[in-house]
Amino acid sequence: MNFPFYIARRYLFSKKSTHAINVISGISVVGVAVATMALVVTLSVFNGFHDLVASLFTSFDPQLKVTPAVGKTAPADDPVLTEIRRLPQVEVATETVEDMALAIYGERQAMIMLKGVDDNFDSLTHIREILVGDGTYELRAANLSYGIPGIRLAEMLGTGYCYQHPMRIYAPKREGQLNMANPQDGFVEDELFSPGVLFNVKQAKYDKNYVLTNIAFARSIFGQQGMLSALELRLRPGSDFEAVKSEIKRIAGEKYVVRDRFEQQEDTFRIMKIEKLIAYIFLTFILVVACFNIIGSLSMLMIDKKNDVVTLRNLGADDRQIIRIFLFEGRLISAMGAMVGIVLGLLFCWLQQTYGLVGLGRSSGSFVVDAYPVSVHPDDVAVIFVTVLAVGFVAVWYPVRYFAKRII
Structure with a gap:
C-alpha cells in the first residue's frame, strides 16, 4: 500500500x-x-x-431540414433534393414554403410568418398533439384554404379558436413596380378560413408569429410556383441519425444547408x-x-x-x-x-x-x-x-x- x-x-x-x-x-x-x-x-x-x-x-420542427444555402427558395424538382428524398432511411419528406405576410382580421392586423406545407405534414411532426379547439387538423377542402394560427397570434388578432370571417392575407408582388397612387395594387391578396383549431407550441417564436396553411396557397400568394423554402425530413425508426445526416450533407454539398432540430433553434x-x-x-x-x-x-x-x-x-x-x-x-x-x-x-x-x-x-x-x-x-x-x-x-x-x- x-x-x-x-x-x-x-x-x-x-x-x-x-x-x-x-x-x-x-x-x-x-x-x-x-x-x-x-x-x-x-x-x-x-x-x-x-x-x-x-x-x-419537436412538435413543430422536423428531424432534419434542408434549406438553400443562397436565397430563400430552390426548385422543388432539383435533382439533389430528389436524391435526398429517395434515400431508404427517409420515411417522410415534406416541401414547405414560408415567408413574411400581413394578416388582417376585422380591425386588427399583424405581420406573420405564413408557412405552407404538404398534406403529410402531420406525419412529419406532432402537430396534431398541440392543437386546441373543437375543429380538426385540415389545411384545405375543395377550393377553400384553411389557416391554423398560433394561439398567441389568434389572441392578438381576436380570432378566437374558430374565426367566423375569413382572415385576409397580403403579400407583396415579386414583379413590377409599386404604384404609390394605388399601393394596394402592389400586393397579392387572398383569404384563409378557419378549421376550428389553433396550435400551441408553447414557444413565442411560433405561437405569436406563425400561420400554418397548405403549400399551394403559400406558393400562390408568394409567387413561388414550383419552388420550396425547405425540404423537411423524418427518418425511419432505427436509422443511424448521425450517419444519415452526414450522407445528406454529402449529397447537398455547398448548395444546401442541413440542420437537425437543435441547429434549427441554434440561438x-x-x-x-x-x-x-x-x-x-x-x-x-x-x-x-x-x-x-x-x-x-x-x-x-x-x-x-x-x-x-x-x-x-x-x-x-x-x-x-x-x-x-x-x-x-x-x-x-x-x-x-x-x-x-x-x-x-x-x-x-x-x-x-x-x-x-x-x-x-x-x-x-x-x-x-x-x-x-x-x-x-x-x-x-x-x-x-x-x-x-x-x-x-x-x-x-x-x-x-x-x-x-x-x-x-
Missing part, C-alpha cells in the same frame, strides 16, 4: 489531540459536499429546461449552454471558497502531528513523503466531499423529478410545468467530480508545501 496514503487515511479518521481539528475537518467535508451538491442540482436543472424546450420544438440552445457554463463557473468559485476550510484543517493537523513527523523521520521517511501525507489528506477530504455531494445531489434530483418539491412560485400555473424540471446527465456528474478533485488538489498544494517548510 502507498505509505503516505495509508498514513493520510489514518489521520483523516483518527481522533486528534484537539477536538477542534475534527470539527474543522468535518466542516471542510460538508462545505465541499454542499458546493458539489449545488453543482449537480443546478446543472441538472439547466439540463431539464434544455430537454423541456427541445421537446416543445435558443446556444444561450442556454452559455447560461449553464456561467452557472458552472460561478459555482466552481464557491467550491474554491469552500476549499479554504481544507487549508485551515490541514495547517492545524500539521501542528498537531509534529511529534508524529519526528517519529516518521526516524523510521526513514523523507520530507517529500511527509508532505505527500498531508497532500493526500486534503485530497481525501475533497474526494469524500465530492462523493457525499454527488449522492445528495442525485437524491435531490430524484425527489424533484418524482414529487416536484420546488415549484415555480405563485405563477407556476401559467408555465408549461409547475415545478423545476431536472435531467441528470452522466457526463455532467463526471465533470463535476473531476472539477472537485482538481480544485481540491490545487487549493491544498501550495499551502501544504508552504506550511510544511515552517512547521514540520
Whole structure:
C-alpha cells in the first residue's frame, strides 16, 4: 500500500489531540459536499429546461431540414433534393414554403410568418398533439384554404379558436413596380378560413408569429410556383441519425444547408449552454471558497502531528513523503466531499423529478410545468467530480508545501 496514503487515511479518521481539528475537518467535508451538491442540482436543472424546450420544438420542427444555402427558395424538382428524398432511411419528406405576410382580421392586423406545407405534414411532426379547439387538423377542402394560427397570434388578432370571417392575407408582388397612387395594387391578396383549431407550441417564436396553411396557397400568394423554402425530413425508426445526416450533407454539398432540430433553434440552445457554463463557473468559485476550510484543517493537523513527523523521520521517511501525507489528506477530504455531494445531489434530483418539491412560485400555473424540471446527465456528474478533485488538489498544494517548510 502507498505509505503516505495509508498514513493520510489514518489521520483523516483518527481522533486528534484537539477536538477542534475534527470539527474543522468535518466542516471542510460538508462545505465541499454542499458546493458539489449545488453543482449537480443546478446543472441538472439547466439540463431539464434544455430537454423541456427541445421537446416543445419537436412538435413543430422536423428531424432534419434542408434549406438553400443562397436565397430563400430552390426548385422543388432539383435533382439533389430528389436524391435526398429517395434515400431508404427517409420515411417522410415534406416541401414547405414560408415567408413574411400581413394578416388582417376585422380591425386588427399583424405581420406573420405564413408557412405552407404538404398534406403529410402531420406525419412529419406532432402537430396534431398541440392543437386546441373543437375543429380538426385540415389545411384545405375543395377550393377553400384553411389557416391554423398560433394561439398567441389568434389572441392578438381576436380570432378566437374558430374565426367566423375569413382572415385576409397580403403579400407583396415579386414583379413590377409599386404604384404609390394605388399601393394596394402592389400586393397579392387572398383569404384563409378557419378549421376550428389553433396550435400551441408553447414557444413565442411560433405561437405569436406563425400561420400554418397548405403549400399551394403559400406558393400562390408568394409567387413561388414550383419552388420550396425547405425540404423537411423524418427518418425511419432505427436509422443511424448521425450517419444519415452526414450522407445528406454529402449529397447537398455547398448548395444546401442541413440542420437537425437543435441547429434549427441554434440561438435558443446556444444561450442556454452559455447560461449553464456561467452557472458552472460561478459555482466552481464557491467550491474554491469552500476549499479554504481544507487549508485551515490541514495547517492545524500539521501542528498537531509534529511529534508524529519526528517519529516518521526516524523510521526513514523523507520530507517529500511527509508532505505527500498531508497532500493526500486534503485530497481525501475533497474526494469524500465530492462523493457525499454527488449522492445528495442525485437524491435531490430524484425527489424533484418524482414529487416536484420546488415549484415555480405563485405563477407556476401559467408555465408549461409547475415545478423545476431536472435531467441528470452522466457526463455532467463526471465533470463535476473531476472539477472537485482538481480544485481540491490545487487549493491544498501550495499551502501544504508552504506550511510544511515552517512547521514540520
